[in-house]
Amino acid sequence: MPGVVVVGAQWGDEGKGKVVDLFTERAKLVVRYAGGPNAGHTLVVGDEKIIVRLVPSGILRTGTRCVLAQGMVIDPDRLLGEIDELISKKKLDHDSLASRLTVSDRAHAILPYHVAIDSLREKGDAAIGTTKRGVGPCYEDKAARRGIPLGAFRDLARTEKLVAAAIEAWSPVAKALGGELPSPRDVMDLVRRVRDRILPLLAETSAVVNDALVKNEDVLFEGAQGTLLDLDHGTYPFVTSSTPTSGGACTGSGVGPTRIDRVIGLVKAYTTRVGGGPFPTELTDAVGDRLRNAGQEFGSVTGRPRRTGWLDLPGLRYAVRVNGIDGVALTKLDVMSGLDEIMVCVGYETPAGRSREFPIDDLATAKPIYETMRGWKESIASAKKLADLPDAARAYLDRIEKEIGAPLDVVSVGSRRDETIVLRHPFHGGS
């Protein structure tokens, strides 16, 4: 079973790092196919922590090659910063770098004017709570056909023209927002500074990924963000500017749908969201605070407290549908320990009546319908199989599995690698 996509089923931050780490034990390639430095994983290396935003967490496994595919937008300066940190912490070395990390020459470069525009917009009325890393404006340039693929850095004269044209196009926008853009000269200084180290990492990565699949090697496509942040399928306009859903694995890495064998949906045992936008099951009370603190729900890119809420079963059914989810990795079940009761959203009250559907276009007005389930008090971190869990926790899992129509493959009961119940490993022949 070589081609496996791991995709967030909610608004991102479902605990991808741990699940990807578990699955990459055997994977030859880990491919990031969308987004940019708006994502963030905390890698724990001994007593030290490294936060990576661009490099997949598979980089910690020496037998794994990481690919940043062409659906991504890449801030070259940040990428080099991450590489340097990984090298200084002895997780990468200069000799093996080019064989461990490959970057698409068609991934677009996030340059300082993208970051400037993103930040200026976030100060104004149109703010949606972005991560201010320049992701949206970079994808806008790509769609407007004035973007700069990293491969363009091979030709400095061409890059200089593209930079000048892009800055000219963004200037009126910056002026209207009351700000300024960096000069073309400053941007070109940056390009010259990073170019010699970026160019050796570049390749036509679609060939790399397809070659591995043809050889029947295990390839993990690592989604970033989550289904409800997808540009097409999310809570527009409160979305990111890329395609985190599973179809993005194909378009974003140049692989046909026939090559994907399994789609795993990551589901956090409750719901979180960072940034603005509707969130019907949000908790603004002490229970929400409790979930935030127990689950350490603070953004790894911006440090912002995440909004927290109950699980939304119609939302998960929607995610199963738009991604074709075959199996679920349920994370952070341990965070729910200690609650007297747990509410689950089972449907919505809409102007058209009650519905089991997720009202994607009416989320701001639809009212969630809840059912109350029993909570459990005991710690569950030592559970090695489902039978070790308290009855109430098992009932919660059974309910999720039954309602969303996809089986549980993995249940995470603690933050450590061994605090995981694996029911079906996608790269171990199904068990």
Ligand code: IMP
């Ligand atoms: P952008 O991707 O920085 O443009 O932000 C657009 C929206 O997506 C904002 O609501 C962000 O908070 C959200 N977002 C982007 N990346 C992530 C992520 O990795 N986890 C959760 N939310 C994210």
